[in-house]
Amino acid sequence: MTLSALVGRYWPTAALFALLLALWQLAVSALEIRPYLLPSPAMVWNALWQAGFSWWPHLWITSLEIVGAFFMAAIVGVALGTAVAWSPLVANALMPFLVFVNTLPKVAIAPLLLIWIGYGILPTMVMGALIGFFPVVINTAVGLSQVETDMLDLGRVFSAPKWKIFLKIRIPNALPYILSALKITATAAVVGAIVGEFVASQAGLGYVIANTQSSMNTAVAFASLIWISAIGLALYGVVVLAARLWAPWAEGVE
Amino acid sequence: MTLSALVGRYWPTAALFALLLALWQLAVSALEIRPYLLPSPAMVWNALWQAGFSWWPHLWITSLEIVGAFFMAAIVGVALGTAVAWSPLVANALMPFLVFVNTLPKVAIAPLLLIWIGYGILPTMVMGALIGFFPVVINTAVGLSQVETDMLDLGRVFSAPKWKIFLKIRIPNALPYILSALKITATAAVVGAIVGEFVASQAGLGYVIANTQSSMNTAVAFASLIWISAIGLALYGVVVLAARLWAPWAEGVE
Amino acid sequence: MSTSLIDLQKVGMTYEAASGPVEALADISLRVGTGEFVSLVGPSGCGKSTLLRIIAGLRPATKGMVEVTGEQVTRPIPDIGMVFQAPILLKWRSILRNVLLPAELAGRDAGKLRDRALALLDMAGLGGFAEKLPRELSGGMQQRAALCRALLLDPPLLLMDEPFGALDAMTRDDMALELLRIWGETSGARKTVLFVTHSIAEAVFLSDRVVVITPRPGRVAADIAIDLPRPRTVELRASEAFGRLNFDVFRALTGRAG
Amino acid sequence: MSTSLIDLQKVGMTYEAASGPVEALADISLRVGTGEFVSLVGPSGCGKSTLLRIIAGLRPATKGMVEVTGEQVTRPIPDIGMVFQAPILLKWRSILRNVLLPAELAGRDAGKLRDRALALLDMAGLGGFAEKLPRELSGGMQQRAALCRALLLDPPLLLMDEPFGALDAMTRDDMALELLRIWGETSGARKTVLFVTHSIAEAVFLSDRVVVITPRPGRVAADIAIDLPRPRTVELRASEAFGRLNFDVFRALTGRAG
Amino acid sequence: SAQEKVTFALNWFAVGDHAAYWVALEKGYYKAKGLDVTLENSKGSGDSIAKVDTGRADAGLADAAVVIASRARGTTVQVVGMVFDKTPMNFFSLTSKPLKTPKDLEGKTLGAPPGDSQRQMFPAFAKLNGVDAAKVSWVNIEPAAKIAAVAEKRMDGVGDYSTGLPLYEKAAGKGNVVMMNWADFGFDMYSMSIIASAKTMKERPAVLKAFLEASYMGWRDVIADPKAAMEIFKKRVPEVDVELMTPNMLLGIALMKTERYAKGGIGAIDEKKMCDSVELVNTYMGLPQKVECKDVFNAAFFTKVEMPK
Numbered sequence A, B: 001m002t003l004s005a006l007v008g009r010y011w012p013t014a015a016l017f018a019l020l021l022a023l024w025q026l027a028v029s030a031l032e033i034r035p036y037l038l039p040s041p042a043m044v045w046n047a048l049w050q051a052g053f054s055w056w057p058h059l060w061i062t063s064l065e066i067v068g069a070f071f072m073a074a075i076v077g078v079a080l081g082t083a084v085a086w087s088p089l090v091a092n093a094l095m096p097f098l099v100f101v102n103t104l105p106k107v108a109i110a111p112l113l114l115i116w117i118g119y120g121i122l123p124t125m126v127m128g129a130l131i132g133f134f135p136v137v138i139n140t141a142v143g144l145s146q147v148e149t150d151m152l153d154l155g156r157v158f159s160a161p162k163w164k165i166f167l168k169i170r171i172p173n174a175l176p177y178i179l180s181a182l183k184i185t186a187t188a189a190v191v192g193a194i195v196g197e198f199v200a201s202q203a204g205l206g207y208v209i210a211n212t213q214s215s216m217n218t219a220v221a222f223a224s225l226i227w228i229s230a231i232g233l234a235l236y237g238v239v240v241l242a243a244r245l246w247a248p249w250a251e252g253v254e
Numbered sequence C, D: 001m002s003t004s005l006i007d008l009q010k011v012g013m014t015y016e017a018a019s020g021p022v023e024a025l026a027d028i029s030l031r032v033g034t035g036e037f038v039s040l041v042g043p044s045g046c047g048k049s050t051l052l053r054i055i056a057g058l059r060p061a062t063k064g065m066v067e068v069t070g071e072q073v074t075r076p077i078p079d080i081g082m083v084f085q086a087p088i089l090l091k092w093r094s095i096l097r098n099v100l101l102p103a104e105l106a107g108r109d110a111g112k113l114r115d116r117a118l119a120l121l122d123m124a125g126l127g128g129f130a131e132k133l134p135r136e137l138s139g140g141m142q143q144r145a146a147l148c149r150a151l152l153l154d155p156p157l158l159l160m161d162e163p164f165g166a167l168d169a170m171t172r173d174d175m176a177l178e179l180l181r182i183w184g185e186t187s188g189a190r191k192t193v194l195f196v197t198h199s200i201a202e203a204v205f206l207s208d209r210v211v212v213i214t215p216r217p218g219r220v221a222a223d224i225a226i227d228l229p230r231p232r233t234v235e236l237r238a239s240e241a242f243g244r245l246n247f248d249v250f251r252a253l254t255g256r257a258g
Numbered sequence E: 001s002a003q004e005k006v007t008f009a010l011n012w013f014a015v016g017d018h019a020a021y022w023v024a025l026e027k028g029y030y031k032a033k034g035l036d037v038t039l040e041n042s043k044g045s046g047d048s049i050a051k052v053d054t055g056r057a058d059a060g061l062a063d064a065a066v067v068i069a070s071r072a073r074g075t076t077v078q079v080v081g082m083v084f085d086k087t088p089m090n091f092f093s094l095t096s097k098p099l100k101t102p103k104d105l106e107g108k109t110l111g112a113p114p115g116d117s118q119r120q121m122f123p124a125f126a127k128l129n130g131v132d133a134a135k136v137s138w139v140n141i142e143p144a145a146k147i148a149a150v151a152e153k154r155m156d157g158v159g160d161y162s163t164g165l166p167l168y169e170k171a172a173g174k175g176n177v178v179m180m181n182w183a184d185f186g187f188d189m190y191s192m193s194i195i196a197s198a199k200t201m202k203e204r205p206a207v208l209k210a211f212l213e214a215s216y217m218g219w220r221d222v223i224a225d226p227k228a229a230m231e232i233f234k235k236r237v238p239e240v241d242v243e244l245m246t247p248n249m250l251l252g253i254a255l256m257k258t259e260r261y262a263k264g265g266i267g268a269i270d271e272k273k274m275c276d277s278v279e280l281v282n283t284y285m286g287l288p289q290k291v292e293c294k295d296v297f298n299a300a301f302f303t304k305v306e307m308p309k
């Protein structure tokens, strides 16, 4: 995309963000909100560049965790969704269980998770995946079931085994659903990784937030949130782009 | 459904749960896991009935919060998703912002949020809605965009205004997506309400967990988790049933 | 045919696609007068459906001028009935509610039109199927439902893309006679009909004029006036004039017209 | 016609739906011999598509016995080519890849069949459209692509549901002749074809037998042997015998056969 | 007569050292002084400070270190009375791999929630005892995961108040838990305190004073008869686990049976100790500005309530 196309495309976002920034600054000054509760944009901006420590290792670790969590959630989610759509038996057995797993507040079982999977990058990924996999399961399963009888008949006429019908007909047909879920999961993986870091961590943006919140250094916490959102937006953007390349017929919103 | 139909339908679930219970009991006895970490099923069962306090007020409040969060998320999500699908301008302006909001780890900003919006049932609902609205936005927006050109042409031929095309064609056509998202949100609302209660609350199942965690009374915490999952499953079941009644043509998995 | 309702001047249409452009129409000029019944015939893929979409204002032509009722077409034109090549029934609505859709979309009271919708369904032989869902109908039945839908609001201009394509010969003939009645063959006020068909006999039987389109890119190969007496009757088909006109159209189609 | 490939005995089919049951077929008995070309004609909604689905093993009949190659049909039968009434092209695949789909589904090497697929597309007049997506094709072109797909694996049994329904008269005639060639009219080994059409002339021109079905619920109204010489030629259409057979079928269809 | 509404923000969900306020409620100490008190849970000191500072609560419980740090971030809250006198700061470890003296900490991995005062003050503690702070590695963990982290040997030790002992013993077994009380190693610093905002102090001084006095009366009764106090607590907050919370409470009481409280009354603030605490925070918590000792506390609302004999 050329620069002018980019400008044309994203000026509404830019405008909205600018408006929000202005409102934020205004609120902070007009309502005299305490900086430890809501620092001004300027303070956050400063914290972004002068946090007193280097952001890079934290950014790097959290990014890694998020991407890992995303892929785990995507792979496990598609696999489980396919299993659920595969047979009503599996669906009846698995779904209540998956709903159960998904409704468990992960923060509540933090000690168990800590003991079972430990702490570090991989466990945090697992945590993120646990938080992000469910939308993929549901959307995959629903998408796989939303195929017209005619299309299935087509597959059956050519004596295709069930797995081929899934591979060649159901799954491509469900791609808009799956891609939609991946967009959701891209953001859920971000939250998941941070929650994972909250449970136990030695580095990462979640670690920074937890640390600074306690000393009421909210500006740095907000700066971390901005980094986190930047990672989230980037991952989301990559998913949108990948979707467009991979399944151009399944056009959707961004 | 008759009893035998119910049995026929849910025996796989029941079997899986029974298996898991057995494994759980086995693990606890064989590996000598300490009860404070993972109480035995029997202990949790006892705690369910003899917690030393009444579950009902907690169940009631948490259910209320969950249902409230679910409806808020559903309504706001569908509205935002429709706005995003309505015009590329709105989409370009809103989407990055929504992604931003959704990647913010609510646990991290929960204390801030609660300071701003206060404590109690309503704020906890808002918290739950914040955690659960995003899948609805994405799925609604994607679903609304997944309409065949032919159908849109049909609407345009009859000089339908844009909002009528949304109402009569795009939205019904997107229902499988929206219903899929509502299933996801049903479980997210549960987690959201509990997270909200974790931050500060005087009652509710999240409160019970937070309370018992600080006294290592894990059996009661697990009993709460079971109640929570029961609410989650019930809400999920209601969504599935509602979907089947409301949009029988959009059959999906459960 | 005093005024011309549809006026196309050197209309061209090229579809751009990743796999290369396709020139569907090249240089189509055509006028259709108010109250005229004009059929379009031409080989598969010559651009007939494209032309109908352009006239309806659903797609802009890439070349030339398109006017309906004296106004340039830039967006979907109001008060038309259109039968698409595919039935395009909304799968979540019963057949009756599908037929009533135009009323809802155009903001008319669907309740009042219910009886008319049921009468149309009866006419199309779908009397017992009002409450069925589209997927419970056969291909031909779906097509008839789509026809009823197009007729619901009694529009003065009908654009019909092979409305009888999926019907058997007999049903087809019945429907053709019904269409002539609805068009207003015997009554005073006639609608304007632009009718795409693959059946030469059908085109000749129904129309005031048959316009023959060349293979892609579509151009007007011939514009044949059908000067058969109205009202048309089934017996007409055995007439020599009918046979001759059929042959004229056939010749124009096969390019042997000279 | 030594052995009978398809054997239907008192087959009935009733669709159950929330809005009440629909009896689509009542008591159909029919045999089709190996190598035979049999056409089905009947009014819209009489159950022709339903019958084809039952024979293919896609839906179980609710009554009667269905056998293909001497075996009871309980699930989709192998080695058939089927043309559905709608094109049912996968929208995410190019036309070529849609045509190659049967190879992939049946576990055959699609790469090796590429040339055959391209040749089939050429035959169907879709030479330049191999890389297009389905939505970039006209209705008739999509139908032809679906025909190519059904022919890809050169199946011994073809079930065809109005394969030429969306084609203009000329293309239709060309395709009919191609179909006869593919069927094996002149070569030795003939395929078996069950062909649904709304065109009586087409049925007579192509078939060894034309089976006429009554209005819903479908029964066999007549089974008319077409004893015209093969190979069939276009000239045949002008023959008196052709006209008489056409009339026979017409009479059976309209119920005036007595 | 119209009762004055007072919202008191506790620092956590129900734990043993919250019993006093419920006792004061139950026995009508607040009511007698014309107060209508509501107790509200919070998620840690930061949360309760924010509530008090923004006026969502009128007074609250918070760790003094966090209160001091919060002043540097612009809050107006001040300590108006103490809870524990002796510091509860402490490390827990297991007998199998005990951390008994500060020197043992070198080369070990310790877990603590980020806000934990042990964690924040560790450099001071290390310096005091000649330990190389750089040789200790810290892991952030959820408060809920602290006990499991030690008991299941995921970490060598965790920083946690000494009052938590019963919980650690429940997890690891009696006799298996080792404590390193900072107080035993020369470190003394204020921890749990009662706070109020500038607004409350200015606009409702009488109410605050009354509230403090009634609260310490509650404490007095707790110290005098822990068992009865626990019964009231259980009655008011049925979700508490009496078996664990009783020892937890008793450990807290032990931190209050000091010379200072015996002389000055329960919760008496010692200026020197407070200023030393402020100094420690100023030195070790990386604050954006220095906090003045006099800004941190205000003893004007304190009323002496005698320790029970």
Ligand SMILES: Nc1ncnc2c1ncn2[C@@H]1O[C@H](COP(=O)(O)OP(=O)(O)OP(=O)(O)O)[C@@H](O)[C@H]1O
Residues within 6 Å of the ligand: C015, C016, C017, C022, C023, C024, C043, C044, C045, C046, C047, C048, C049, C050, C051, C085, C216, D135, D136, D137, D138, D139, D140, D141, D166, D168
């Ligand atoms: N959406 C599209 N994108 C690209 N090309 C298109 C599109 N629609 C039609 N075409 C091309 O335009 C040409 C004309 O198509 P059109 O549908 O108008 O033909 P038609 O005369 O209606 O044919 P048929 O009788 O088979 O329905 C075809 O070659 C087709 O490939």
Ligand SMILES: Nc1ncnc2c1ncn2[C@@H]1O[C@H](COP(=O)(O)OP(=O)(O)OP(=O)(O)O)[C@@H](O)[C@H]1O
Residues within 6 Å of the ligand: C135, C136, C137, C138, C139, C140, C141, C166, C168, D015, D016, D017, D022, D023, D024, D042, D043, D044, D045, D046, D047, D048, D049, D050, D051, D085, D216
């Ligand atoms: N899936 C279905 N559910 C319910 N009823 C159905 C279904 N499919 C077909 N029918 C009914 O069965 C009857 C026969 O349908 P079928 O599609 O076999 O007719 P057909 O002979 O192929 O008609 P056409 O020539 O219009 O394609 C129709 O009345 C139709 O309403």
Ligand SMILES: [Mg+2]
Residues within 6 Å of the ligand: C048, C049, C050, C085, C161, D138, D139, D140
């Ligand atoms: Mg067309």
Ligand SMILES: [Mg+2]
Residues within 6 Å of the ligand: C138, C139, C140, D048, D049, D050, D085, D161
């Ligand atoms: Mg059919």
